[in-house]
């Protein structure tokens with residue numbers, strides 16, 4: 154997984170803690186100012202292709218008929234419009250944290266409405282969205298109401314979706330708690346048994362979308378390790394997807410490959426909640442009735 158230099162990471166974490174801890178109400182103003190200052194960097198954030206054959210010589214616009222191109226983003230925290238125009242693909246996946254701080258989000262309804270409108274502007278024939286621990290607003294709405302609001306996406310909450318081509322995608326807003334250190338605990342099981350029940354209901358599928366990472370892959374936060382050991386075990390022993398994507402730990406953006414699974418932390422936001430990290434592309438192909446990373 155990609156990591157920041159340790160000194161810079163520690164310094165940024167210190168600044169982040171200072172801003173959020175001492176100047177709570179000014180937090181958003183600080184974010185907006187930073188976004189303004191680095192707007193050119195945000196505009197140029199682009200995308201990276203992590204497909205196993207991303208070095209192939211054919212044009213990125215051409216593809217074999219049995220290919221399925223996935224565009225992955227996560228943790229846009231109300232700044233989805235800073236994600237710009239996304240690269241085209243067969244499926245767009247958003248791995249949760251659509252909103253920022255739902256308890257304080259007076260404008261959460263408006264933000265969700267705009268997020269849905271923005272999804273409608275994207276060209277992908279299929280779009281999947283899950284929630285994250287910042288999406289209390291969605292948790293309080295309930296699944297049916299979320300679906301009535303997110304008309305331009307397939308909203309998955311511990312459910313499986315199958316594409317017309319037979320590719321299966323399971324989505325869950327699951328992430329582990331931060332030991333009581335964060336007020337953002339939407340969809341986080343509050344005891345070990347509830348966590349196990351959620352993780353153990355994840356079925357075998359081609360693409361797994363969770364909000365939080367499994368232990369040891371894209372889970373290294375400046376304030377601790379946020380990966381789940383139960384999820385790691387379940388993915389390795391039962392689910393075995395071609396692609397497991399998530400976000401949640403902003404500073405652990407990157408990817409890793411283990412066995413037949415490519416793991417992706419696709420957080421758009423960096424540690425300071427500025428949308429500077431690129432969109433991720435990944436290609437699957439159907440080989441002998443089986444979807445594999447290509």
Ligand SMILES: [Zn+2]
Nearest residue numbers: 228250401403
């Ligand atoms: Zn986040």
Ligand SMILES: [Zn+2]
Nearest residue numbers: 250285286401
């Ligand atoms: Zn999160």
